[in-house]
Amino acid sequence: MAANDYFFSNKSAKVFVAGHRGLVGSAIVRKLLSLGFTNLLLRSHAELDLTRQSDVESFFAAEKPQYVILAAAKVGGIHANNTYPADFIAVNLQIQTNVIDSSYRHGVKKIIFLGSSCIYPKFAPQPIPENALLSGPLEPTNEWYAIAKISGIKMCQAYRIQHKFDAISAMPTNLYGPNDNFHPENSHVLPALIRRFHEAKVQGAKQVVVWGTGSPLREFLHVDDLADAVMFLMEKYSGLEHVNVGSGKEVTIKELAELVKEVVGFQGELVWDSSKPDGTPRKLMDSSKLANLGWSPNVSLKDGLVDTYKWYLENSKQ
Numbered sequence: 001m002a003a004n005d006y007f008f009s010n011k012s013a014k015v016f017v018a019g020h021r022g023l024v025g026s027a028i029v030r031k032l033l034s035l036g037f038t039n040l041l042l043r044s045h046a047e048l049d050l051t052r053q054s055d056v057e058s059f060f061a062a063e064k065p066q067y068v069i070l071a072a073a074k075v076g077g078i079h080a081n082n083t084y085p086a087d088f089i090a091v092n093l094q095i096q097t098n099v100i101d102s103s104y105r106h107g108v109k110k111i112i113f114l115g116s117s118c119i120y121p122k123f124a125p126q127p128i129p130e131n132a133l134l135s136g137p138l139e140p141t142n143e144w145y146a147i148a149k150i151s152g153i154k155m156c157q158a159y160r161i162q163h164k165f166d167a168i169s170a171m172p173t174n175l176y177g178p179n180d181n182f183h184p185e186n187s188h189v190l191p192a193l194i195r196r197f198h199e200a201k202v203q204g205a206k207q208v209v210v211w212g213t214g215s216p217l218r219e220f221l222h223v224d225d226l227a228d229a230v231m232f233l234m235e236k237y238s239g240l241e242h243v244n245v246g247s248g249k250e251v252t253i254k255e256l257a258e259l260v261k262e263v264v265g266f267q268g269e270l271v272w273d274s275s276k277p278d279g280t281p282r283k284l285m286d287s288s289k290l291a292n293l294g295w296s297p298n299v300s301l302k303d304g305l306v307d308t309y310k311w312y313l314e315n316s317k318q
């Protein structure tokens, strides 16, 4: 790479952040602006539906972005994944295929695709190294989403091999932070619990119901750390293999629920609804590849929870 090809060397380069109003996309926009990037290309879902191939092609032909950060996707927690399998596979395959292919065809210098830790087999070795991909059966509650995400990784690899296109993939662990989805059923566990504990506190309820058995382990990363890692990879990484992005710290869902209860200040008790699925028992990622490149996370789970609850209080329509 010539010196002026590095991502940070030209802060006026046109950067398309797909999905800029979501949890991840909004954190990426904050990060890019704080780094001094001045030419962000942003389109809401209503302005540009990325599942529509011809609209995406016309957009790339007209706008000619130089870099693409692909944070638009159909995303949700265990219930949403289980309930809408067709949406999770079809929408994600469509968005990523259209955006990766148009990026290549219209001269984008580099694209980063975001997958998820659910790409790995249900019983992968822990912590999960990148090479555990496609080594065993997937977790059934999110296999449709996982298949789409695995296809995204493979598409980046295929375009790199055949076209020498600089397409890289990052696999974040479970994320949370400002602009998360706080829907009572379709969200991920952490925002769901913030909302449920908060509403119980306000209503003076004695109990809060938490799904499953409480025994599954999850690794959480604040979305500002993820945004920082994405910048790091855009600048420093150009390889075939995807890169895990995790905090390296895991908690049981029971421990998470107790922590959310404390941060929100709910005084009642927890009740477990074991009719709801636990999902994968454990999915701690091995993020040593990223650590060896020189990146590490900053935000502790407790600090991140306090920050996210504050954001929820200031921004949710209560």
Ligand SMILES: NC(=O)C1=CN([C@@H]2O[C@H](COP(=O)(O)OP(=O)(O)OC[C@H]3O[C@@H](n4cnc5c(N)ncnc54)[C@H](OP(=O)(O)O)[C@@H]3O)[C@@H](O)[C@H]2O)C=CC1
Pocket: 018, 019, 020, 021, 022, 023, 024, 025, 044, 045, 046, 048, 049, 050, 051, 070, 071, 072, 073, 074, 075, 095, 114, 115, 116, 117, 171, 172, 173, 174, 175, 176, 179, 180, 181, 188
């Ligand atoms: N949240 C998490 O815990 C994790 C997320 N990831 C990955 O990070 C990425 C971003 O996720 P996250 O920010 O949480 O998701 P969000 O749901 O918060 O945001 C997704 C964004 O994509 C946009 N979008 C969805 N469909 C379309 C479409 N057809 N056309 C245009 N835009 C569309 C949404 O717009 P609108 O709201 O208007 O529909 C929204 O802005 C995804 O690839 C996800 O797989 C990976 C690991 C964990």
Ligand SMILES: C[C@H]1O[C@H](OP(=O)(O)OP(=O)(O)OC[C@H]2O[C@@H](n3cnc4c(=O)[nH]c(N)nc43)[C@H](O)[C@@H]2O)[C@@H](O)[C@@H](O)C1=O
Pocket: 075, 076, 077, 078, 079, 081, 116, 117, 118, 141, 142, 145, 173, 174, 175, 185, 186, 187, 188, 189, 190, 192, 193, 210, 211, 212, 216, 218, 253, 276, 277, 278, 279, 280
């Ligand atoms: C990021 C990742 O997110 C999804 O996988 P998941 O990690 O299983 O996601 P989750 O956050 O929804 O649940 C984590 C755990 O928490 C428990 N749990 C308790 N109470 C609530 C609750 O109220 N809501 C939810 N959603 N879960 C709850 C729940 O039963 C489970 O044991 C993928 O589908 C896919 O989207 C993906 O890649």
